[in-house]
Amino acid sequence: MTEDSSNDPDDEARRAEELRTTVEPTTVTDETIDELCALLDGRHGRSDAHAALSKISTHPDCARRVAVALQPYLVHETRRTREEALDMLAWTARTDPDALETTVEWLFGHLDTEDEHVRATAVTALERLAEAEALILRSHVDELVDFLDDDALRADAVSLLATISHAYPEEIAPASDELLALSADETVDASAIPSPLGTVALVRPDIVDAVIELLRAELAAAERDPERIGIASTLGTIAVAYPEEAPMVVAELLSLAEGEPDERDADIDRGVVLSFVGSIGVAHPETVVPELSRLTALLDDDNRLVRSSAVEALGNIATVRPAAVRPALDDIVARFDGASEDLQFDVVTALGKVAAADPEAAPRIVATLDEWFDDDTADDGAAGGDAADQGLFGLAGSGQDAIGATHDDNQWQLQQEILRAYARIGAGSPDVLDPVMDDIRASLADENLSSEAAEALGAVGGARPDSVAPAVAGLHELLAEGPYWGRRAAASALGKVGAADPEVADLVVDDLQRRLADGNYAVRAAAAEALGRIATADPDVSARVRDEIQPLVDDDExxxxxxxxxxxxxxxxxxxxxxxxxxxxxxxxxxxxxxxxxxxxxxxxxxxxxxxxxxxxxxxxxxxxxxxxxxxxxxxxxxxxxxxxxxxxxxxxxxxxxxxxxxxxxxxxxxxxxx
CATH class of the missing domain: 1.25.40 (Serine Threonine Protein Phosphatase 5, Tetratricopeptide repeat)
Incomplete structure (x- = not known):
């Protein structure tokens, strides 16, 4: 607070509110900015002070002034105050990174202080700002590399290099030899080194073997889930970039997933690494398909996260090798009965991917999804122990007469997932959805399902506009009167249908143009995309809408x-x-x-x-x-x-x-x- 401010909480709150409502970025003084920063550290009026500073920061000439004023609060003793300051500057990093140049220099100047609290909080601030915009550390890469020779600063330097390595691996590459040497030094904590090295390896093929050897050793020694997940992710990334390394990485990750549960942690790592196996399988299916029996076996794992990730990985692999996954379909479907909501959703998503890629399996999958869509008993708590024996055609839900207390809340969420699966299927195989089109069209009138129904109708209508003709009026109404998520989905759907049907295009172009000025940014974006899509089919639309779209290139979002x-x-x-x-x-x-x-x-x-x-x-x-x-x-x-x-x-x-x-x-x- 300034010296002439009262210590009365009511006065503090009133002053913050007054500044929020009256401050003008074009005329604000440095003294007022300092006063607002001080109010962030008070017990009253913090929200108003935050709002006022955010308003001031939007002005190009003021963002740097606010950043400088907030510098002391980035290393403040109170965590809440530090978070308030960081929240505002992280936003500035994304919108005007040049305004943080002085602040970043100030933080770097505090890295070699003997005050442990100041140094630690300065590092945290730099990491948070670099996560928002890596560019702010780009000019300091050489300085960070030099810090690797300083025992006191090495760990902080590695951490900061890791934060920006995804954006600037080539800039960090000159330090790779030094990082490898440090990783072999038993006197150095090497736990943070694999992350930047793994990213640098993507642009330095000559160090791949050494990096993989390091990562495997670190993975074997890691004791906590976050460490194992981070290392496994880096190995997965290398496997995608270097297919010759993929078989070894897949075997390593599957071994980790098959390991004994760790009683000390939530066993999250075993599930997450399976998703990486699925990603490798999409990029290089030949390396994962031979291991599908091991992946399928994990559908029966005791851990729900592992079962869920196994379902997800199989669905992803099916997008590129559907025939290879087809034998596992009954096993995937069997995971639905008696499962938690999240696992049921994952099963539906995976089946949508399989059906979109596998015309042979698609009709059976759509029939199963249709049963689940209408089934009042397909919820958690269902008994389905013998479901796998029934085969894909025999699964019609749990057969349980009574529904759970939370069923009404869960059923529409399941229906949303099924509609999303229909959208995925409809984009490539619209004919297979003929048996469920009535359900999709009817869902357009359900406020809980209208957005997903619109997406499905758009996917089908892009290929077969005649099949969604009865729903065009409903989509039009949703675009005009629906909630923002409904307007967004309707705009996207009408763009796809309009690109395929000139009559629909003539009907909706004007309304889509009006949505370019919608108050919600997602609707504005969807309207622009829809008009662009229609223009690809009708060049005359280009001249009609280009001037309307042009202001959006300067939109705040x-x-x-x-x-x-x-x-x-x-x-x-x-x-x-x-x-x-x-x-x-x-x-x-x-x-x-x-x-x-x-x-x-x-x-x-x-x-x-x-x-x-x-x-x-x-x-x-x-x-x-x-x-x-x-x-x-x-x-x-x-x-x-x-x-x-x-x-x-x-x-x-x-x-x-x-x-x-x-x-x-x-x-x-x-x-x-x-x-």
Whole structure:
């Protein structure tokens, strides 16, 4: 508090409220900012002070001033106060990272202090800010590498390098030899070293063998679930990037999953590593399919998390090798009866993936899902011990007469999952859903199910618009009057149906344009995506909607900016005049503060350059310039590399970066999450 402020709690609260309602970012003084920061440490008025500071921070000229004023609170003795300050600066890191330059320097200056509390809290603050935006530590990588030689700072340096290694593995690569040497030093705590080394190995093939040896040793010695999960994740990532290492990694992870339960922990690690096996199986099915019997056996594990992950992994592998998973279908279905809600949901999701990839099994799976959708007894607590003996056709729920006390709350959640499975199936095999279309259309009128029903109708209607014609009016009404999640789903569905049916497109384009100004960002994004999709089928739509979409490239929400640039790519591909009008927006998008927006801009430029030879050189120049930018994330460089590779396929004389280099970057961007 300032010296002339009262210590009366009521005065403190009133002052915070007054500042919240009256403060203006354009005229606020440093003294007022300091006063608001002090109120964060008070017992009254914290929420109003937080709101006022957040309001001030949105102004470009004030974000840095607020960050500087909050510096002492990042290392404050009170945890609550530190969290308040970090929450605000983490948001600033995502929206205006340059505003934190002075604050990051200030925090680095406190890393070598003898005050253990200040140093520890400074490290925590840097980690939290770097998690929000890795760029803030990019210019300090060399300094962190130098810290590896300092006994007092080594552990903190490794931790911070690990935090940004996913974004900048090539920048950390020069330290790989030193990190490997430290990992072999028995006097050094090497527990945090595998994380950055594993990421660096994605761009340094020459150290892969040494890193894998280290990871296997650390995995065998790890005593806690989080450690084992982190190491297993790193091994999984390496296995995806280097298929020759995948068989060994799969065997290692399956052995861990098959191990004896650990009484000291919740046994989470055994379940999580199975999901990594599924991810490896999607990338390199030939390495996992020979081990499917071991994976299927884990469906009977005593631990629910292990059973759930086994179901998930089998579903994921089925997306690329459906015939290999087909023999396990009855075992997967049998996990439904008597299972917890979460496991039931996982079974439904896995079956949706199997049916989407396996036309032979799809009709049987849809029939089973239909029974569960309508079955009032398919809830937790059901008895199903002999379900596996009945086969896929024989499972019709538990047969239990009385439903559990929570059944009404759970049944619609199960129905939501089934509708999501229908959406996955309908995108590729819409005909197989004919027996359940009445249920899907009827669900559109249920407020608990309308969003998922719209998604399913959109998936089916994109391939067979005639089958969802009776539901178009309902989708239209949901777009106009539904809750935001319903409006979002309806916009997406109508975009898919409209792209396949010109009559529907004529009906909904104007309404979708109006939703570009929706108060909810997810609806604005969905409307932009829908219009872009329709424009790919009807070039005339491009000219109608491009000016309406253009303001969204400056939207406050990154998801909306990303959707607008995605739409611009589609609009531009369909219409050369539109392409010439939006190419500058796509170029500007490559410099957006959000990496997802930059990736969308890269994809859009690749589309424009491929569709319109007059703009190819412009697109390539912008993409190559950003590709060579030292500050760019690996994930964005991978998106740019994919766009450049596509352009090289049709305009090879314009791309100067070698295909080998582009492929190397694409291969290094590994994500173990399977949609």
């Amino acid at each position: 990154p998801d909306v900016r990303s959707a607008a640039l995605d739409a611009f790519g589609q609009l531009a591909a369909a219409d050369r005049d539109t392409a010439e009008r939006v190419v500058e927006d796509l170029q500007a998008g490559l410099s957006d503060v959000d990496p997802h927006v930059r990736s969308s801009a890269a994809k859009g430029l690749g589309t424009v350059g491929a569709a319109h030879p007059r703009l190819t050189a412009t697109a390539v120049e912008a993409l190559e310039s950003r590709f060579e930018c030292d500050e760019e994330y690996l994930s964005v460089r991978a998106s740019i590399a994919e766009a450049l590779r596509a352009l090289a396929g049709t305009h090879s004389d314009t791309v100067t970066v070698s295909d080998a280099e582009l492929q190397r970057v694409v291969d290094a961007d590994v994500n173990l999450v399977v949609e």
